[in-house]
Amino acid sequence: MTVVTEPDRPIELNEAPTAPPERYQPSALAKLAKLGPWPGLVVIVLAALVAGVATGITAGFPAHWVTGIQNSFDSLANWITVHQTSAPFFAHFLTPLGSWLGDCVIWVSDFLNFLTWPGVIALFVASSLLVGNWRVAIFVVIAMAYFGLIGLWTVSMSTLALMSVSVMIAIVVGIPLGIAAAANRFVEQAIRPVLDLMQMLPAYAYLVPIVLLFSIGNPGGIVATVIYATPPVIRLTMLGIHSVPSETIEAGKSFGSSRMQLLRKVQLPLALRPIIVGINQVIMMALSVVVVASLIGTGGLGDPVLQALNIVDVGDAFTAGVAIVFMAMILDRIVSAAANRIGRPSRALSLEQQHRKRLQQGAILAGVVVAVIIGTILSGPGGFPPGWSISISGPVNSLLTWLQTHLYHYSSLPIIGGTSNLSAFTTLEILNPLTRIAGNLPWWIPVFGTAALGLVIGGWRRALLVAAGVMAIGYSGMWSDSAITLAQVIVALIMCVVVGIPLGIAAYWWDGVDRLLRPILDVLQTMPAFVYLIPVVLFFGVGNMAGVAASFVYALAPAVRLTNLGLRQVRRDMVEAGNAFGSTRMQLLWKVELPAARPSIILAINQTIMLVLAEVIVAGLVGGGGLGYDVVVGLERDEFGLGLAAGLAIVIMGVVFDRLTQGRFVRRLPA
């Protein structure tokens, strides 16, 4: 029988429909806000029309508006050159500072020299053994032998010396500042905007003023590196201290610790690991600047690359580039091993084990001393014996020639022909037209266009800021060069997004893809920006396309990483809800996962665009044109006005890009 027994419910039924919860009453302001950015957009369009009618259809920025800022910069530069010895600021501050920095490098170089090459290698091997394992040590031996064998020992050591000094200064300055900022709200508020700005700027942008102030040479290179590497140290220290759980701090307080005690005994020890992990990144960043700083006359590994690129000798650039990569990897391996060691809780060792461990450590240190002694006897202080060097440029060049014939020259590949065709096509059909459009649009279209974007993204203040930025680029006379840079940035960004986001999705869907990509991305993220120029020149020749390709490779990693990460962080229960309604995989992706991961994906785009800009600027070195090339010209031909104006335009572009990819619409989602 099909009786569905009416359940005898042991409760009274609530017959009345539940009253609707109280209505939310929007205020007048909220009502206006409900309209969204539309009223503002109308205002901006009207303003653009007025401006358009007033100034007419101009090609780009009206020439008579351009201020003489470049000339002013030139006279400023002249004034500085003249007064370099007499003005007190120079005589009593910058010049002594510069020579002190130079001395520091010399001390470190002398020390490395004193160790002799076997001693240096032994020191690095010893460090690897103490913090890491044999695998790290073996890698260190191979990589350092490479420095010697290809005849780059001396320049490698100067890079090392520059790096050590810069990173030490960054740490010595950065950690106390970070502690102060973590401890004091005012300090933090004072520092934060500066940090934000510093982090956005490509190091390239401040090379010109540095040369002006310190003239060319090591001191300037160190200053550039320190400026670039200190903000992350400060940030990391703050982050590390803030990441100490508040319960732990409360526990510390409950014992009546003073503020200093709390800091020294609780917060700093616990913050140590994040700080060390961060120092690793700082070292990588420092390396990338130290190499670029060869442009302003610091020695080191950047120099041979630069010289080789200047005469388009890819073979030589390549061997030196590999040395840079090896340097990055050596430092990365050792420092991450150290960070891991600190993170691991140490095992309690038996007395015998402790004894053995101490013996091992003693033996390792003794090994270093022995190596130094042997090195001194064998070769006297100094570099790698020249007789030992082998030339690998023969095999490298034949490999490169092979690559060129099979990839570069036209008709070597199916469909696209060769990478040279690709390069020509992209330059002629995409980059050049885009540059022309960007450069020749009547000024009011880009100005009010960015304002409109800024309004939608971050409100009126944002709109004013970005519009003022675009105007400032025009006033400084960098309008058309910025257009060249902009076109490259846009194309590279699109490539990164089109390739990177799908790759990120693939890595999210299939763990196999994730595992495959991870080491590749690791390597991509370790290499200094500069190094990417080398293979790019090989495949695309010098020119605009080289900048685009280098930027694409350089900035791909964060696009993939952050997309993957963002998707993985989408709340599992939301994904489950999507599944429970029978979504297909694509529906789930488009309707649930991607929208929920939007903040990370926008962050990915923000990071990508900043990296793309940095690399497009660096690619000025290989004929990338635009603002980067202006900086190179400014440095090489002492055209300080041009270099400074270009640097300023780079800064402004960075700020505008950053502001246009961050803001309200990024943050609207509740956590």
Add this chain to the structure above:
Amino acid sequence: MENTSVQISCKNLWKIFGPKGSTLVGTPETELSPAELQEKTGCVVAIRDVSFDVRRGEVFVVMGLSGSGKSTLIRSLTRLVEVDSGEITLCGSDVVKADKNQLREIRRHKVSMVFQQFSLFPHRRVVDNVAYGLEIQGMKKKERYARVDELLRVVGLSGFAQSYPSELSGGMQQRVGLARALAVDPEVLLFDEAFSALDPLIRREMQDEVIRLQERLHKTVVFVSHDLDEALKLGDRIAIMRNGSFVQVGTPEEVVGSPKDEYVAAFTRDVSRAKVLTARWAMRARTSTMVAPPDSRIVSESALLQSVLPLVLESDAPVGVIDAGGTLVGILDRKDVLAAINYEPAESAISLNSTLVEGPQRTEGALQ
């Protein structure tokens, strides 16, 4: 005939989480205590040989402590969790054997779920949250919005269509969750501790809402809860779950009136039994020798003991119990009522049980 009204049928379901969990199904290892099993194999038995049927229009509540496997069970019904062995039939479809497309069709049209954490899509407005199920079925925007309008009215949220979930209170968010589940007009509704995250007042309001809707819509409902009051209030039948198994399945009266073991008894100890048990439960069934009490001392068989207490306690004489048709079905005196109310599980369980189960009606509709 009975079969046609069974909407959900599960037979011998097993789910073991952990490395190579599925190979352990039915082995002696699963008899180990959870801690031992975890220690030895790293596995957790989340569902252990569970079988049950739910009939059309029935509200089936699954209760148990945290970690007893409730969520796993309710998720396995639509294979949000894949079971290791067993059969699941849902609205006539074999869920376990269904391929990807069939499963999707089941999820789209037959079953909807309401989640403990609401699990609304924070990037979608209320309308688009509620319309989600319709949207992915490919329904036109105009049509689905019309349907959503109606649903929001049903759950008392008209006027909030354009809000984002984060702008609503917890209770309102779960109303959206409810509307979202109802939107596709499913035959089966699954609730996983849907109201546990709400504060008591709102929780009660939502329970009333479900009862009100259920009276109109007659859905088949599986409701997971760890709140006995909620279970008693909503459930036609209640299953008590422990370490992955069903310990007892029965009507609220059966679970409260004759808990099968210590565990169930401990669960129901704090319930006011007079508010759950009915006159029919406590009465002695009619015999031929029984004299009908006077009309002034007659109660309905579905009356709660609480409401008949004053009348019963008035005098020593028994009270008559009649069914819906007015026929005398049994009698009830002071002793019967007190025995039912003061049930002490430990020693009296067996004896009480045996006397109480005598009534023929009692076994019907109980455990199948």
